[in-house]
Amino acid sequence: MKCNQKHKFMQISLIVFIVSLFACGARAEDTNEEETVIEDFFICRTCGNDVSVANLAFDKYSPFALSATNHTFTDTRSVLVQEVENPLGIRFHIFLVKQASCIKIQPWTHKSTWFPGYAWKVCVCPKCHTLLGWMFEPVESATAEQHFPTHAGFYALIFQNIITEGYVNSLLMKEKVLRDN
Ligand SMILES: *[C@@H]1O[C@H](CO)[C@@H](O)[C@H](O)[C@H]1NC(C)=O
Numbered sequence: 001m002k003c004n005q006k007h008k009f010m011q012i013s014l015i016v017f018i019v020s021l022f023a024c025g026a027r028a029e030d031t032n033e034e035e036t037v038i039e040d041f042f043i044c045r046t047c048g049n050d051v052s053v054a055n056l057a058f059d060k061y062s063p064f065a066l067s068a069t070n071h072t073f074t075d076t077r078s079v080l081v082q083e084v085e086n087p088l089g090i091r092f093h094i095f096l097v098k099q100a101s102c103i104k105i106q107p108w109t110h111k112s113t114w115f116p117g118y119a120w121k122v123c124v125c126p127k128c129h130t131l132l133g134w135m136f137e138p139v140e141s142a143t144a145e146q147h148f149p150t151h152a153g154f155y156a157l158i159f160q161n162i163i164t165e166g167y168v169n170s171l172l173m174k175e176k177v178l179r180d181n
Pocket residue numbers: 068069070
């Protein structure tokens with residue numbers, strides 16, 4: 001009889017063990033999914049082409065920034081938007097991403113950089129050829145053969161020329177709500 005009870009206890013603890021295994025497995029799966037979820041798409045305001053994703057945004061201060069503000073692109077992501085000025089006196093609001101889609105374009109420029117130690121070239125939309133921003137690459141690796149930034153480089157996108165898909169969808173939703181009422 002004692003033996004029976006012990007057996008029952010072991011059965012229960014085995015079930016608890018198995019359930020906890022599954023619970024852990026499920027949790028691990030959830031975190032994996034969270035890592036691959038695309039928060040939002042950055043798209044070309046002119047033509048709607050995909051430029052980058054919100055997950056790839058990161059902050060790096062330019063010592064030449066005239067001003068800087070945190071802009072909330074999505075519920076979860078706030079991005080540093082800096083105002084910079086080119087040698088012609090034209091001002092741009094820029095934010096940074098690790099990767100973006102631009103056409104292949106000629107050599108890197110070393111002078112008048114907003115990020116010391118980095119050479120730059122323009123980033124032009126592959127579809128409509130609008131200026132989307134600039135590519136930056138450490139001076140040492142900014143060679144003629146290196147068409148795009150390496151993992152050590154980055155992209156600065158022009159805030160006014162980019163729109164998020166979430167924002168576009170929210171406009172469409174609003175329009176639909178207005179129509180329905
Ligand atoms: C932006 O937000 C970060 C993190 O909350 C903060 O450290 C930084 O000072 C903010 N920058 C500006 C310009 O508000």
